[in-house]
Amino acid sequence: MTEADAEADELGATTPPPPRHWEADVLLRDGRTAHIRPMQPADRELLVDFYSRVSDESKYYRFFSPMPELSERDLDRFTRVDHRDRVALILLVAGHMIAVGRYDTIRPGYAEVAFLVEDKHQGRGIGQLLLEHLAQAGRERGVEEFVAEVLPDNQAMIHTFKDAGYQVKSAFEDGVMEMVFRIDPTDTAIGVMEQREHRAEYASIERFFSPRSVAIIGASRRQDTIGRALVRHLVLGNFGGRIHVVNPNADSVAGMPAWKTVGDIPGEVDVAIVAVPAEAVQDVVLDCAAKGVHGLVVISSGFAETGEEGRMRQRRLVGLSRSYGLRLIGPNALGIINTDPEVSLNASLSSVMPPRGRAGFFCQSGALGSAILEKVQNRGLGLTTFVSAGNRADVSGNDLLQYWEEDDATEVVLLYLESIGNPRKFSRVARRVSRRKPIVAVRSGRSSQGVPMGHAVRKIGAPPEAVDAMFRQAGIIQVESLEEMFDVAQLLAHQPLPRGRRVAIVGNSDALGLLAADAANSVGLVVNKTVALGADATAEDFEDALDGAIDDPEVDAVVAIFIPPLNVAGAREDVANVLAAVGEQSDKPIVSTFLGTEGVPELLRVPDVAGSSAGRGSVPSYPAVEAAVRALAHVVEYAVWLRVPQSTVADLDSTDRDAARHLVNELLMNHPEGRDLDFGEQHRLLRAYGIDLWDTYAVETLDEATAAGEALGWDVVLKATADHLRDRPDLAHVWRNIDTPEEMAHAWSSLNDLITDPERAGFVVQRNAPPGIPVTIATMEDPLFGPVLSFGIGGPLTELLGDRSYRIPPLADHDAQDMVREIKASPLLFGYRGSEIVDVGEIERLVRQVAQLQHDLPQVRALQLPLVLAGADGTSVLGASVRVEPVKDPRSDWFVRRLSSMPGDTLPD
CATH class of the missing domain: 3.40.50.261 (Succinyl-CoA synthetase domains)
Incomplete structure (x- = not known):
């Protein structure tokens, strides 16, 4: 064993290994693949071989002086990294190193970054790719800013930094350009990354x-x-x-x-x-x-x-x-x-x-x-x-x-x-x-x-x-x-999108017309017009009726029904010609039940100059009117989705992401295995996202309950929080409107008598909240999907019936609105049977803020607001539970470009 090998073994024994997810297969600009991984002491020979293939000009750009070969000291310095303050990533193709990038921490939160790419592989977007991966590694190690020193002639590297989407500040001194930038994953930086990913995969x-x-x-x-x-x-x-x-x-x-x-x-x-x-x-x-x-x-x-x-x-x-x-x-x-x-x-x-x-x-x-x-x-x-x-x-x-x-x-x-x-x-x-x-x-x-x-x-x-x-x-x-x-x-490929849900039914079969109307009503379409032509309707009758339906401003789509009459020669071809001609000219979609055929029959096709089998305006036919209406309903829902603005939002004025990240990182430093947050920690985390968690006093004795009531200024509630008690529909675990020590004593005695096994009840004291509808908001970090958000009305019936809505953060502007409205129990929030309409806007704000918290902090493995009382004048967040754990595997859509791998894979060297 050589001295260098012995030193490498010693380093490997003392330096913690890098995170496994720093190693990945990646896609380059030209659509070919490569492998990225952290530098190891055993890579000396790879580095020497790589360096021998790099031109003198590229070496000069990297080191600002002629350096034809790397000395033993250089090799030792470049390959011995601690994967914390000194991080180096290499890019491999066919086992050969073709590029290396590294950062070295100068002071806490501030690191110098540099790259070297083999000349024949320059222009493949490798520098940008290495910068993405180094920035993500730096963020995980607490680095906030990168600095790079670049010779003015090295325009390719200057563009690599300026085109990364970061806010780059440049200064020129002693013939060297210094470029400084924060490496926060801003929307601009992520957008640049996604565009490069898109071009490479295309x-x-x-x-x-x-x-x-x-x-x-x-x-x-x-x-x-x-x-x-x-x-x-x-x-x-x-x-x-x-x-x-x-x-x-x-x-x-x-x-x-x-x-x-x-x-x-x-x-x-x-x-x-x-x-x-x-x-x-x-x-x-x-x-x-x-x-x-x-x-x-x-x-x-x-x-x-x-x-x-x-x-x-x-x-x-x-x-x-x-x-x-x-x-x-x-x-x-x-x-x-x-x-x-x-x-x-x-x-x-x-x-x-x-x-x-x-x-x-x-x-x-x-x-x-x-x-x-x-x-x-x-x-x-x-x-x-x-x-x-x-x-x-x-x-x-x-x-x-x-x-x-x-x-x-x-x-x-x-x-x-x-x-x-x-x-x-x-x-x-x-x-x-x-x-x-x-x-x-x-x-x-x-x-x-x-x-x-x-x-x-x-x-x-x-x-x-x-x-x-x-x-x-x-x-x-x-x-x-x-x-x-x-x-x-076949509807999307040949007909225009509808403008709304209003439908006209035109046909020569009353029975099928009724079936079509029933089917339309059952899938959320509105039948605004029905034209029953009768069994002996001619092609001219169909043409007039179809033209009238299409011209009607109260109609967004047309369902045409044709069953051939008995003993009427040529009727099929004549009506088909009418349907094809009207379909070609119409700016509203037409679906048909034409002779019970399936697909786009030859008779209903419009020639396509682009060479397709059937052109725009061809009228699709369905063997059953229910299938035609169901297909139309799906297309209507898509058209409605298209019209809704898709911008993502976050209430930035009430969000302190840095404080939340600091809290979570501090907790995990002291508890690397993860743990549940206590009330004070929950309060700090939620407050960073503009969520006011009401004070809660856990009590085990009457004296503690009385002291809590006095601390809160009375008008309090005493309630049990154990899972088997808090979802009881009779609310027998809650005693409200307690204003004096005597009332607290009575409440304590009554609940202890009423509840079996009171020592497991988990009693708490809180201020008495205004009346409202109980709702729950919860998130989880799924191993495959990342953050998942849910919303529902509080209580056991929601759990039994599964009446919850779900979304995947980040949320678009309308997602919170849709979540609140799509549950079956949503009328309770909107004045059901004359009750007060609650402050739905505040519920939506809470949903958005919880979604943003979970999106920002993958270390939050689960978060629940099990009881939020929504009233006419706002909401009261009366409870929370939060668990944080270290991120063992990155989200499947992290802030770097990487190809997915099979679970449990050992990635190739």
């Missing part, structure tokens, strides 16, 4: 859908093999690029020359479709990495869906792919499709190439994917792109949302989700995408919270209602089945 997926060349690895000469099917589907789909087949045991496959390895293929290969046995996939990854392939679509099965051995194989596959810069769709995937005529890519196991349309589709199950493609074709819906991601080990629905947001051809996003690996990011991205394009989703396992084999996600602690609320909050149209998804999609 770039990584765009390469999959627009390859110039595709290699099929595992192509076979036998007709009944997966590899041969992939070749056939690519060829028959008229792929616009080059197709290469790889088979080490054949000279040709399907009339095309076969290459022994990917490396033997002349020219570049953008995407590799992998269909080899699972145990051989790892070697394929290495071959593709050496060739410079951008991404892999792994059709092969035999991974996490097969059990623990396959799960470990999948972890190695993901780690190896990312370590070499490759993105991965799959494994156990059906494949990908792009219907763009310029590309015409069918790199999937499905023989069905769907028609060109306006919707992008993401699913996970391969078997279900085949059924989906057939259903799309039968309905005449059409797709732009399709991804069946199988086990979703790397590329997920979040990546596809980032791509579809920028894809002009995709106007509707369809998601079939069997699991959600990063729901906070999903919510954040979906909120943004939904403002531009509707998202329709089916989520399996809603009641069981189960996930299929092969999908590794952390356990969800939040109730299913909270997940549903997250979907609504993000503007996602959540439906119950694939059939309902297509019902909604």
Whole structure:
């Protein structure tokens, strides 16, 4: 063992290891992956090799003087860090260091930061990425400000700091520019980070859908093999690029020359479709990495869906792919499709190439994917792109949302989700995408919270209602089945959005008209107009009635019903022509029950100049009027969501975040395992967010109760707070209006006689609160979702009936309003049966402030305001419970860009 190795071992024994979450796979600007992790003493050789590849100019920019080599002292200084005051992060690709960034604390809260990036990797956004991760590490270690010294000629580094979204102050002295900035995660800095994340993820997926060349690895000469099917589907789909087949045991496959390895293929290969046995996939990854392939679509099965051995194989596959810069769709995937005529890519196991349309589709199950493609074709819906991601080990629905947001051809996003690996990011991205394009989703396992084999996600602690609320909050149209998804999609793809809930029903069947009206009323639509044309109505009658309904300012959408009359030749074609012509010109949506057909029938289609199977204005048909009305109701709800401003708010004037963070950090320093807050600590924490917690005196004897009453100036209550007593509907655990020692003695005696086991009652004394409606506000830090907020009316009936509303912070301006109003018991707050209307605005303020507290402080694992009395003149917060714990795992959507990993993964070196 060398002296340096011995010193490294000694350092490792004395320096605490860095937090595990500082290590992550990341995505660079060009859509390729890399691995970031803290520097270790054993990285000396990596550092020497890296430094030898850096140009003299870059070295000069970093050290302000010629430094062709690093001395032993330099190596020791750069690799020996304590992960607290001296932090260094390195970026790796294929096991080689390509960049390093570090900060060194100069004084408490103030650190100097610097970077060095290998020249051939400059321009890939690496400096910005390292700055994000160093800033987050610094925040966790109490650093508040970074300072950087930069030579004026080093414009790239100057822009790295100025473009990070921080407020940078610059000064020039002795030929060096000093840049100082606070590293608070401001809205601007987070917005910059999210934009970079968006561009990188878009770039990584765009390469999959627009390859110039595709290699099929595992192509076979036998007709009944997966590899041969992939070749056939690519060829028959008229792929616009080059197709290469790889088979080490054949000279040709399907009339095309076969290459022994990917490396033997002349020219570049953008995407590799992998269909080899699972145990051989790892070697394929290495071959593709050496060739410079951008991404892999792994059709092969035999991974996490097969059990623990396959799960470990999948972890190695993901780690190896990312370590070499490759993105991965799959494994156990059906494949990908792009219907763009310029590309015409069918790199999937499905023989069905769907028609060109306006919707992008993401699913996970391969078997279900085949059924989906057939259903799309039968309905005449059409797709732009399709991804069946199988086990979703790397590329997920979040990546596809980032791509579809920028894809002009995709106007509707369809998601079939069997699991959600990063729901906070999903919510954040979906909120943004939904403002531009509707998202329709089916989520399996809603009641069981189960996930299929092969999908590794952390356990969800939040109730299913909270997940549903997250979907609504993000503007996602959540439906119950694939059939309902297509019902909604064909309306969104071909008809304009409605302006409101008012509906006209036009048809030649009175019975179906009544069914449509009943269905509309049951889903919140308002039938403002009904035109019964009679069984012998002509096409001209339909045209007049439809025109009248569309022109009516009291109508926002039209339901058209046509059942062909007996012995009337040509009626079907004539009415279809009318519906298609009116639909093409209408600025209001039209849905139909036309001959009981499903989808967009040929007769009701409008030609599309963009090449889609059916253009804008085509009228969708539903086999039942109930399905037509239900689809319309979903679209109406989305249109209403679009019209509501989505700005997030926080009552900054009454919020002292620094004081709250200081309190929580102080508590955890003294109690690293976490603990429940006492009353004084609860009061300080809530006061920092503008919440006034009423004084509470816990008492165990009559003397203590009397002293508490005197301290509060009397007019007090004595009440039991034990869980088994405080939710009693008869309120037998509370004695009110106590004004003297004698009254307190009487109350104490009476409650002790009335309550069984009074020593466990948990008696407290408080001021007598004004009358009001009891409400509860609670939050929790879910291991998967992060903060979850709930609201309800206080009492056991709320718990028994599950009458609570949920949201995922941060809240938009209207979310608190919606939470208060959507519970079934909300009329109690709005003058039910002549009672006083409470101060709902103050309830909403409390909801917003509690949500902001939980959003700001992930160390708060649970917070509850179990009794808030809401009256006409305000609210009284009479109780609270708060627990703080250290953050062992960061939220899935932290303040840095990182790719998600499977739970329990050991990340690759």
